[in-house]
Amino acid sequence: MSGALLSILHRDLSLLLFGxxxxxxxxxxxxxxxxxxxxxxVGPDAQLLARTxxxxxxxxxxxxxxxxxDRLIEPDIxxxxxxxxxLRGISEEWIVAVRVLAHWLSFGPPLMLAxxxxxxxxxxxxxxxxxxEIGLLVGTPGLAALGVTVAALTAxxxxxxxxxxxxxxxxxxxxxxxxxxxxxTGGEGGLALTGAVSLVLLAIAPFAAGAAxxxxxx
Amino acid sequence: xxxxxxxxxxxxxxxxxxxxxxxxxxxxEPGAALHLTGPNGIGKTSLIRxxxxxxxxxxxxxxxxxxxxxxxxxxxxALLDERPALDQHLPLxxxxxxxxxxxxxxxxxxRLGLAHLLDVPVRYLSTGQxxxxxxARVIGQGADHWLLDEPLNGLDRDGVALVEDLIAERRAQxxxxxxxxxxxxxxxxxxxxxxxxxxx
Numbered sequence: 001m002s003g004a005l006l007s008i009l010h011r012d013l014s015l016l017l018f019g020x021x022x023x024x025x026x027x028x029x030x031x032x033x034x035x036x037x038x039x040x041x042v043g044p045d046a047q048l049l050a051r052t053x054x055x056x057x058x059x060x061x062x063x064x065x066x067x068x069x070d071r072l073i074e075p076d077i078x079x080x081x082x083x084x085x086x087l088r089g090i091s092e093e094w095i096v097a098v099r100v101l102a103h104w105l106s107f108g109p110p111l112m113l114a115x116x117x118x119x120x121x122x123x124x125x126x127x128x129x130x131x132x133e134i135g136l137l138v139g140t141p142g143l144a145a146l147g148v149t150v151a152a153l154t155a156x157x158x159x160x161x162x163x164x165x166x167x168x169x170x171x172x173x174x175x176x177x178x179x180x181x182x183x184x185t186g187g188e189g190g191l192a193l194t195g196a197v198s199l200v201l202l203a204i205a206p207f208a209a210g211a212a213x214x215x216x217x218x
Numbered sequence: 219x220x221x222x223x224x225x226x227x228x229x230x231x232x233x234x235x236x237x238x239x240x241x242x243x244x245x246x247e248p249g250a251a252l253h254l255t256g257p258n259g260i261g262k263t264s265l266i267r268x269x270x271x272x273x274x275x276x277x278x279x280x281x282x283x284x285x286x287x288x289x290x291x292x293x294x295x296a297l298l299d300e301r302p303a304l305d306q307h308l309p310l311x312x313x314x315x316x317x318x319x320x321x322x323x324x325x326x327x328x329r330l331g332l333a334h335l336l337d338v339p340v341r342y343l344s345t346g347q348x349x350x351x352x353x354a355r356v357i358g359q360g361a362d363h364w365l366l367d368e369p370l371n372g373l374d375r376d377g378v379a380l381v382e383d384l385i386a387e388r389r390a391q392x393x394x395x396x397x398x399x400x401x402x403x404x405x406x407x408x409x410x411x412x413x414x415x416x417x418x
Contacts, residue, residue, distance in 0.1 A: 007319035019307065080301030083272055087297050088320060217272055
């Protein structure tokens with residue numbers, strides 16, 4: 001069982017990181033593009049940029065996480081992969097758990113690295129950057145869990161990709177409020193709440209997405 | 219008398235608002251073969267998916283029975299349907315290797331006429347070659363029983379003969395093979411069920 005899950009994790013990662021599903025390069029470029037465009041739009045006021053930059057990074061990270069949603073679950077349903085895994089006694093819940101891990105690895109750490117560049121573009125100071133990085137570290141796993149859940153729920157629907165994006169945004173609002181909120185208060189309370197929301201999403205995701213995949217078989 | 223490899227009772231199938239077939243009872247001994255026939259849309263694929271545990275039997279209250287449909291297999295299952303479950307952009311060899319990693323078995327690529335195609339991405343394979351590749355996945359799984367949904371689609375005459383040989387070998391080892399096909403299949407001693415004879 002664990003050997004099979006490792007094989008699946010390996011496949012997920014090679015598809016998401018390097019493969020056709022390209023869930024790393026595009027979101028990171030998109031993220032950097034937002035961080036680059038923001039100073040052009042609001043002007044070169046260094047104080048304003050430093051004050052709002054952390055929030056911009058959070059919004060950009062949230063939007064970047066939406067990009068690969070349509071390639072997270074649906075292609076494997078269409079290929080019949082889930083049916084074959086089920087026949088081998090590997091439950092949808094385990095596969096979703098593995099997929100959440102793979103999805104997070106493919107966009108969380110890359111976004112945290114890209115945040116270093118974005119912080120330079122926006123002129124963030126060291127303390128803010130540290131809070132942003134810790135916030136992303138505890139917040140992006142929740143984003144990954146939410147993304148996989150919504151991807152499973154909308155798989156096979158007409159316009160599922162657009163719908164997935166629209167569904168993720170309101171559900172990700174708690175992460176955004178606590179994550180970006182920790183910047184203005186500078187406190188650890190916001191980060192702790194971000195982590196709490198993440199943990200709840202991580203705990204729900206395998207069961208919600210697993211049930212969604214089963215019911216999509218009709 | 220050996221224990222039955224497959225017992226299924228009170229299977230009803232509903233798609234949308236229509237009841238397709240039922241009640242259907244099945245009992246297959248090890249080594250048996252079952253050929254499902256009937257026109258398109260009669261529920262052959264649904265029955266195969268039901269037997270695979272992917273589709274729940276419809277509970278037909280008030281249809282002369284109140285029993286839940288039940289399906290019991292003795293042994294493991296492999297499924298072949300219209301979807302190959304092989305990564306389209308990967309070379310065939312690597313796409314099959316993913317399933318080897320999970321199943322531990324090795325597919326006989328030479329026998330299926332795939333040996334020269336292992337470097338070709340799956341999406342460039344023809345319909346018949348994809349069917350052969352999916353068969354390789356099924357064999358590599360090493361499961362006891364096979365569920366084959368239209369296994370002959372797109373295969374040439376050699377391919378059909380090969381499938382018939384493979385089915386005979388599986389049965390000789392005590393496996394049950396269920397085939398849904400509108401094409402004639404050479405299955406000595408097979409039971410044939412025409413789903414038109416089991417209308418709801």
